[in-house]
Amino acid sequence: MGAAIEARNLTKQYNGVMAVNQVSFEVREGEIFGFLGPNGAGKTTTIRMITGLVKPDEGTAYVAGYDILKEPVKARQHLGVVPEVSNAYIDLTAWENLVLIGKLYGLLRSVLQENAVRLLRVFGLYHVKDRAVRSFSKGMKQRLLLCMALVSEPEILILDEPTSGLDVESARFLREKIVQFNREGGTVFLSTHNMEEANTLCHRVAIINRGRIVTVDTPENLRARITELQRVEVVFDKHVELRELLKIRAVRRALLAGCRVRIYTPNPPEVIESIVDFARERSLRILSLNTAAPSLEDVFLELVKGGSVR
Ligand SMILES: Nc1ncnc2c1ncn2[C@@H]1O[C@H](COP(=O)(O)OP(=O)(O)O)[C@@H](O)[C@H]1O
Ligand SMILES: [Mg+2]
Numbered sequence: 390m391g392a393a394i395e396a397r398n399l400t401k402q403y404n405g406v407m408a409v410n411q412v413s414f415e416v417r418e419g420e421i422f423g424f425l426g427p428n429g430a431g432k433t434t435t436i437r438m439i440t441g442l443v444k445p446d447e448g449t450a451y452v453a454g455y456d457i458l459k460e461p462v463k464a465r466q467h468l469g470v471v472p473e474v475s476n477a478y479i480d481l482t483a484w485e486n487l488v489l490i491g492k493l494y495g496l497l498r499s500v501l502q503e504n505a506v507r508l509l510r511v512f513g514l515y516h517v518k519d520r521a522v523r524s525f526s527k528g529m530k531q532r533l534l535l536c537m538a539l540v541s542e543p544e545i546l547i548l549d550e551p552t553s554g555l556d557v558e559s560a561r562f563l564r565e566k567i568v569q570f571n572r573e574g575g576t577v578f579l580s581t582h583n584m585e586e587a588n589t590l591c592h593r594v595a596i597i598n599r600g601r602i603v604t605v606d607t608p609e610n611l612r613a614r615i616t617e618l619q620r621v622e623v624v625f626d627k628h629v630e631l632r633e634l635l636k637i638r639a640v641r642r643a644l645l646a647g648c649r650v651r652i653y654t655p656n657p658p659e660v661i662e663s664i665v666d667f668a669r670e671r672s673l674r675i676l677s678l679n680t681a682a683p684s685l686e687d688v689f690l691e692l693v694k695g696g697s698v699r
Contacts, residue, residue: 391417391418392415392416392417392418392451392454393416393417393418393419393420393452393453393544393545393576393578394415394416394422394439394450394451394452394545394547394576394578395414395415395416395450395451396412396413396414396415396435396439396448396450397413397448397449397450397451398411398412398413398447398448398449399411399412399413399435399438399439399445399447399448399449399450400412400445400446400447400448401431401434401438401443401445401446402446407599407600408431408434408600409431409434409435409438409445409600410431410599410600410601411447411448411601412431412435412448412597412600412601412602413448413602414595414602414605416545416576416578417576417593418576419571419574419575419576420571420576420577420591420592420593421567421568421571421576421577421579421590421591421592422576422577422578422579422591422592422593422594422595423579423580423581423586423587423590423591423593423594423595423608424436424578424579424580424581424594424595424597425580425581425582425583425584425587425594425595425596425597426580426582426596426597426598427582427598428582429599430582430597430598430599430600431597431599431600431601432549432550432580432582432597433473433549433580435580435597436470436472436473436547436549436578436580438450438457439452439457439547439578440465440468440470440472440547441457441461441464441465444458445458451464452464452465452467452468452545453467453544453545455467466494466541467543467544467545468543468545468546468547469538469539469540469541469543469545469546469547470538470546470547470548470549471531471534471535471537471538471546471547471548471549471551472534472549473549473550475530475534476534476537477522477530477533477534477537478522479521479522479523480521480522480523481521481522482518482519482520482521482522483509483514483517483518483519483520483522483525483533483536484505484509484518484519486522486533486537487501487505487508487509487536487537487540488501488505490537490540490541491505491540491541494540494541496540496541500542501540504539504540504541504542505536505540508536508539508540509536511566512532512533512535512536512566513532514529514532514533514536517529527554527555527556527559528555528556528558528559528562531551531552531555531559531563532559532562532563534551535548535551535563535566539570543575544574544575544576545575545576545577545578546567546570546575546576546577546578547577547578547579548567548577548578548579548580549580550580550581550582551563551567551579552564552581552583552586553581553582553583564586564589564590567579567590568590579591584615584688587608587611588608588611588612589608591608592607592608593605593606593607593608594606594607594608594611596611596688596692603692604692611688614688614691614692615683615687615688616655617641617653617654617655617691618653618683618687618688618691619653619654619655619656619657619680619681619682619683620651620652620653620654620657620680620681620682620683620687621651621652621654621657621660621661621664621678621679621680622649622650622651622652622677622678622679622680622681623649623650623652623664623675623677623678623679624648624649624650624675624676624677624678625648625650625668625673625674625675625676626648626673626674626676627648627673628647628648629645629648629650629671629673631643631645633667634650634652634667637652637660637663637664637667638659638660638663639654639655639656639659639660639663640652640653640654640660640663641653641654641655648676652664657680661678661680664678
């Protein structure tokens with residue numbers, strides 16, 4: 390089969406709460422697949438099921454064609470994983486951590502040696518390879534986790550919010566390395582709560598919310614949906630009529646709370662000009678006017694509720 394990862398109805402409950410609810414998707418060979426959702430959406434639980442750390446209540450997944458429930462060891466052999474919580478032993482050195490992974494995957498000593506040296510050099514950690522991980526900065530730790538994920542030469546890399554909490558520089562470095570892995574033929578499954586990261590990095594993105602897949606689409610298509618959702622927020626000194634506001638060109642939707650108006654539009658500059666005219670014609674004063682990019686939450690609301698906004 391062509392899919393690098395296939396999730397089929399993955400389901401997991403914790404104390405009656407559906408953490409992951411009938412999640413299905415396919416990650417194609419050679420793509421960077423984004424798994425985008427807010428905190429608590431179910432990203433980590435899904436990843437833990439795919440990587441064999443948590444047993445699904447229902448459903449299964451296939452990694453490189455191997456059923457994770459029936460052939461967990463074979464499935465694991467094809468995966469490199471950067472988990473949400475570091476899997477490095479902080480009392481061991483960087484080198485010792487890599488050796489440990491090598492043993493876990495049954496790598497030949499010579500292969501491990503060569504890969505570890507190459508990766509430590511590429512990730513700028515060679516000179517600290519004999520230092521305990523405890524002394525590493527967050528950025529260094531995260532780079533080591535990527536070395537540990539790559540040392541077994543996996544075809545598929547799974548990363549759970551790898552750039553979360555990193556400084557800009559470190560985050561960019563990691564993203565570059567992820568893209569490079571992909572250019573060399575690797576498949577990437579990357580979870581993130583960062584819309585921009587998903588947009589710039591991924592070929593396709595699944596949006597997950599409250600344990601369910603909301604949509605799977607290309608970033609271009611998702612972006613197109615989002616640009617429809619730019620907001621202009623205006624406060625007038627008097628009440629206005631919703632009916633009147635909706636007549637303004639480029640206004641897709643408007644919400645009204647007394648003197649406070651929220652307008653959704655693909656074209657904020659045009660709406661702002663019209664609003665100024667609108668106010669002048671009616672002798673209204675504009676007390677404040679703001680534009681806002683759509684939040685991830687706006688996109689979710691749009692996709693989940695099919696267009697109705699609070
Ligand atoms: N070990 C656990 N025990 C109880 N609840 C959990 C556990 N792991 C996750 N959850 C709950 O499952 C939901 C999904 O969590 P998680 O998969 O960590 O989401 P994400 O990674 O998208 O932030 C959340 O409501 C979380 O509180
Ligand atoms: Mg998580």
